[in-house]
Amino acid sequence: MLPEHIPVTGGTVSELPPVEHRQGECQAIAPIFARIGDKWSMLVILILATGPRRFNELKRAVSGISQRMLTLTLRGLERDGLVSRTVFPTIPPRVDYELTPLGHSMREPVIQLGDWASSHLAEIKRAREAFDSRDAE
């Protein structure tokens, strides 16, 4: 399903696919990106990629998220069919969240992005500082 990626080596710019190819695509995937590309969704997916978790486990793992945003984020992911919610009517109550097959199919792309982010953290930090000090003139 994944199209062969453009070879980087020795390629000229003209060998890149025309914009139009992506252009139509953009129309379609923009809403998806706008949805999963919020502040928390991908982090939650990233955590759930390690296995099912309870609500407060998630809250602890995704440090900094508020209870409300975690609820809303999970609700959104559930709506999109990426996460399933299982309630155990015990006392105390217990709710497990885990990736659905669809959510599971998203694991690899998200993990890759996460890996990219953590590998290039320092570079980005430096770029920011350089930019900020440069425009402070």
Next chain:
Amino acid sequence: MLPEHIPVTGGTVSELPPVEHRQGECQAIAPIFARIGDKWSMLVILILATGPRRFNELKRAVSGISQRMLTLTLRGLERDGLVSRTVFPTIPPRVDYELTPLGHSMREPVIQLGDWASSHLAEIKRAREAFDSRDAE
């Protein structure tokens, strides 16, 4: 970079890395995700992955984006060292945007996510409709 150096815990048999491993990571990558995971950044990266573009080319390609948000998005990506901005002092003026080496390194993860999104568009749509009709009771 992931599963290799993860120490084996107790007797549990799991291919998945423990949460704790991701947990510390999350702290660090949350800001990055919050940054690139806004409404437009990844789409712009996706377009620029096909080669350098001028401002209005981008505006047309990323359908639906306002002039203001494109400017802000590009400025943010530039600040993060992902995109470079080249001004040609001609008349009419011309400004080219293209991926930096750092931005280039992000191409593959973003393209993968884009591919994932476009492949599962229909599934997500169906999941949403199912969810919405189910909670409309």
Next chain:
DNA sequence: CCGAATCCACCACGATACTG
């Protein structure tokens, strides 16, 4: 322990108009 609900500040974002 899990999560819904309310209140509220802020800023993300879009629309529009204006400049070099």
Next chain:
DNA sequence: CAGTATCGTGGTGGATTCGG
């Protein structure tokens, strides 16, 4: 063509409280 400026608004997201 490539922005900047300004303003208005809806939504995001935090703090807190309540319920099951």
